[in-house]
Amino acid sequence: MARKKVTPESNVRQGPVLSPNRKVEIIGILVMVIAMLIAISIITYEEGDYSIISDTEISTVFQGDDVSVNRVRNGLGLVGAYISHAFVYLFFGYLSIVVAIIGFQYGWAIFRHSPLAKLQWPSFLWFSGMALFATIIGWINIQFDLNLDNFFGVAGLALAQLMLTITGMYGSAILLGAFLIILILLLIDRDIQLTIDRIRDAVASFRDWMDQKKSDRKIAREKAAEQKAIQAEEAARLKLDEESKRPNLTSANTISNANDAGHQPNTSNRGIQPLERKRYVIADESKPADAVKPPDLSDEGNSEKNSPLPISAERERWIKEQAEMKEKIMPDRALMEKEEDKVRNAGYEDEIQIKVYVGEEEEAAKARDLEREQRAQSIPVIKYQFPTIDLLDNPPLEGNEIDFDEIEENKKTIISKLKMHGIEILTVEAIVGPTVTLYELQPAPDVKISKIESYANDLKMAMATRGLRIIAPIPGKSAVGIEVPNRKRQTVYIKQLINTRKFVESKMALPVAFGKTIENEVYMVDLTAMPHLLIAGATGSGKSVGINTIITCLLYKCHPENLKFVLIDPKKIELSLYRYLQKHFIATLPDADEPIITDTAKVMETLTSVTKEMDDRYDLLKMGMVRDIRSYNDKFKEGKLEDDLGHRHLPYIVVIIDELADLMLTAGKAIEEPIARIAQLARAVGIHLVVATQRPSVNVITGTIKANFPVRIAYQVASKIDSRTILDTMGADQLVGKGDMLVSTSGSMIRVQNAFVSTEEVERINAFIGNQLGYNKPYFLPKVEDPNARDSGIPELDDRDDLFEEAAKVVVLHQQGSVSLIQRKLKLGYNRAGRIIDQLYAAGVVGPYQGSTARDVLIADEDELLEHLRDLDA
Incomplete structure (x- = not known):
């Protein structure tokens, strides 16, 4: 070597x-x-x-x-x-x-x-x-x-x-x-106004503390006075009992002496006897004779009219009456047993006391708490002012009163109906929410839970209501829950959620306050922890209002430097109001004509661009040696990442698709691939999906999509099958609409009343933000090759598709060169239709890709096409 x-x-x-x-x-x-x-x-x-x-x-x-x-x-x-x-x-x-x-x-x-x-x-x-x-x-x-x-x-x-x-x-x-x-x-505080607000809040808190102390002392004095009154009443009662015992002793001695002397006792000297609860007893053949004793017909009067009859005659008359009564009862034994049960159970519903719980309202934020928190998140890149709380409508002044009569009536109906089927209830508790009231029932130990579930329709009919839902059992409790819609629903306004300390002081990266639970608590989640959200609901169930709630909460909490939206609206009307956010919050393609993507032909390109942004961000995280976007931005803010290496501040990107069913219908399976990739990988780099659909069928919410969306929201749907598709369980078909929703998170189910956001509120918020000076250019997503345009790799004409000539005739006949046309006319998938378009471009039938518009057709009629094809074959 x-x-x-x-x-x-x-x-x-x-x-x-x-x-x-x-x-x-x-x-x-x-x-x-x-x-x-x-x-x-x-x-x-x-x-x-x-x-x-x-x-x-x-x-x-x-x-x-x-x-x-x-x-x-x-x-x-x-x-x-x-x-x-x-x-x-x-x-x-x-x-x-x-x-x-x-x-x-x-x-x-x-x-x-x-x-x-x-x-x-x-x-x-x-x-x-x-x-x-x-x-x-x-x-x-x-x-x-x-x-x-x-x-x-x-x-x-x-x-x-x-x-x-x-x-x-x-x-x-x-x-x-x-x-x-x-x-x-x-x-x-660097902002003097924040310091003034803190001082004002401290003074207000001290004043509230003093008022609370005064109230506590007043309550303590009232309790002490009440305790003294109870003790005095108890002493008086004991004294009265001692006095009442003395005549009894005298009466007992008198009666004893009278009996010894052979005389009838003097009933006028009887003492006070304790009252007994009235009992009802029905004669039965199986009981011994002494179980039903003849009445004592002796009277205290001495008049001739009321003088006692001879014993033998009186007993003979009583025996005769009992025999006649027995003859009347015996022919209808079943009727007697029914009446016996009725008497035995009389007052059963009244004996069970119901405890009513109403969740406390979340503590409202102080006058300038929201403004202070917003200013604390301000970034000196652009002069931006957060939307103020005054842009939201105030809730009505009348309070939300509780109808205790309705609760008591529902309790009696539930207990009596279950009792008819042999189900005994021991205790009942009612938790009153804005939309429904949850009745927590503790059945007897020998009752099967499945037996209660089987009578859901009977209860619904007995209570003359729709939307009744049985939770058997309630997770974490030894009780069965029955959710009954309130006759008078309480509207939850978005201002009631945003103007709470829970929302204002939240340290979540992307906080979303959806609404209120049955316990009257503000249901708030961090979108980064979800990390993606799948929404389903029929028309009019509140799905679009839910999307507006998500966007509104993020606009009130996030600075434009930290958040961007990609809004896809095939219906073209639901998200059009947010076009005014283009200079601040919208992320778009460099060649996009509109900030809101409404053309289905552009959706595929946009989602592919988002996946390219995701891959680019992973490269930056790899170079920065961090594992998530928050650590990366912190490191970049501290100056530990060099700008000349491509490092930059990365905002969160929320992709909202308002109607997935329409995209699946036009683009087919091709749209599923980028959605699945984003859902699987994009969490760490700060890209999150919110996908909504009206029709949660298996053709729309496929297994691939469903597996990557652990958090799902279901508004009212049309059938049990739709409920199972979105939630893997029934229940969404029993909702009452108008924002009533079920949130499924990791196996748990929470019922929430969605907050109401009006169109006027959305318009005011967008106008407030849109009138401010924004960035010089929007946040551009990376440019990618459109799936329809494959100019760099023209396929060989020798390997033409079997439907190439037929597709060419369709394009020439309609004078429109687009993938969607070939899909509809030839009933092909998106990928195959795209390949045929590429082949037609290589053959000179259609022109190059022109963005969202169809390609130009270069051949005028069918005769010219046939001649052109012969030239190609030659």
């Missing part, structure tokens, strides 16, 4: 002694050391040191002849005496140590490779504070002669003298106080 020849050039080529990063770290360490030395010299400052070194010549110091240098007390010796004199005496006194602090911060930032721009504002505040406090101390020293020279220096004294000369004592005091207040406000 030959040895590798070592050339002199190979010996010369060696790496640098120190890498650039190492050099930067060394510079950072040196800056921090210098800052610490300056701090030591300032701390160990002595007034007499400078007078010693000022009389000393430098040459004598190096020769060692001057003994006076040894008397310098500064911690850094001669150098420290010079430095401390410059900072303490000439500059701002001991406050000049701020310079050392700022220097140390810059050294640490250099050592950590952090961007120095982040330190500009804090350094300005530190330096301003040093100068201001030195001036204030100098002003106080002039006025009161406190001998504080080392705390303000010559510079601080000069500033104080200047202010006193110009504005006098009172003017300078007012100005210094104003400057101090401004400095404190800027230290708290």
Whole structure:
């Protein structure tokens, strides 16, 4: 094996002694050391040191002849005496140590490779504070002669003298106080308005706390008074019971003595007897004779009319009546048993008490909480103002009252209907929501849950309602749930969700507040955690309003620098209002004519471009050695990624497809591939899909699409089959429409009332944003080759499709060269029709690709086509 020849050039080529990063770290360490030395010299400052070194010549110091240098007390010796004199005496006194602090911060930032721009504002505040406090101390020293020279220096004294000369004592005091207040406000928040809002909120919170304390004390006093009243009532009752026992004893003795003497007891002396609950007993042959005793017909009166009959005659009459009653009852034994059950169960529904729970409203945000949070997310790239809460409609002033009569009536109907089928209910609890009320039933231990589910239609008929849904059992509870629609529904307005602390103070990247749950809680999710959303619902069920809710929430929470939309609307009317967002929030193709994609021929190109954007972003994450978009943007913001390598700030991209069924009908399986790729891979790079359809059939929501959308929302659908297609279970067919929806997340099911967003609100929000100055150009998606245009790879004409000639005749006949025409006329798939178009272009039948418009047909009629084809074969 030959040895590798070592050339002199190979010996010369060696790496640098120190890498650039190492050099930067060394510079950072040196800056921090210098800052610490300056701090030591300032701390160990002595007034007499400078007078010693000022009389000393430098040459004598190096020769060692001057003994006076040894008397310098500064911690850094001669150098420290010079430095401390410059900072303490000439500059701002001991406050000049701020310079050392700022220097140390810059050294640490250099050592950590952090961007120095982040330190500009804090350094300005530190330096301003040093100068201001030195001036204030100098002003106080002039006025009161406190001998504080080392705390303000010559510079601080000069500033104080200047202010006193110009504005006098009172003017300078007012100005210094104003400057101090401004400095404190800027230290708290860079935006002074935010600080004022915080102070206002703190005062309001303190006032609320005081009011709460007063209310708690008032409630405590009322409880104490109530407790005393209960104790007094209890004592009075015990006293009454003791008094009532004494006559009983006397009566008992009297009766005993009367019986001993052979006389009838004196019933007029009987004491008070406790009341007993009324009972109903029906005679039965199986019971012993003594189970039904003859009535005591003796009376207390002494008149002749009420005098007792002889015992034998009375008993004979009673026996005769019992026999007649028995003859009447025996012929209809079934009727007797039915009446017996009716009497036995009388009042059964009333005995079971129902507990009604109403979820508390989410705490409303303060006056300027939303504006403060929005300003905190502002990015100084463009001057952008977030939409204000005033653009949303206010909910009606009348409160949402609870109909307790309706709840009690429904409870009785449910219990009685289940009792008729032999299902005993032990407890009932009702949770009142905006659309439905959930009745939580705890059945007897011997009841099968499936038995309750089988009577859903019976309950629906008995309650004369639609949309009743049985949850058997409720996840996490030993109870069965029955959701019954409220007769009077409560509308949930979008303003009630956005103006809550839960939404305003949320730290989610893409927060979406859909509506309210049965417990009256705001249902809010992070779109980045979903990470994609599949929506289905019939016409009028609230699906389009749900899409508007998603967009509205994101517009109120996200800056245009951090969010872009790709809006695909084959129906051309649902998302057209958002065209005004083109300068701020819309991502589009470079050659797109409209910001909202309505042409189905452009959809494939757009989705392919999104997949190309996804691949490009993964390359950037790989170069940046991070795993997700949030870490990448943080690293880019800190200046750790170089711009010349293609690194840039990556906004989140939300792709919204309003009607998937129409796209599947026109593009077929070809549209499924980019949707599946985006759903599988795009989460880490910040691209998220929201796909909606009216018809959730298996032809539209295929297995590939369904498998990659773990979170699905179902509004009211037409059938149980549609419900199973979207949710893998029944239930969506039982919804009541108008925003009533089921959210399926990882096996759990939540019923939510979608918030209502009116068209007028959407128009106001879009006009507010559209009237602002936006970016110079929209966010362009990468340019990709259109699937119809394959000019670079023209197929061989020898390998023509079997339907090539027939397709050529169709194109010439209609004078339109498009893939969709061949699909419709020849009933072909998208890919095969695209290949035929490429072959027709190679054969010179049609012209090149022209974007969203059809290709030009280069042949006028069929005769010319036949001649052209013969020339090709030749």
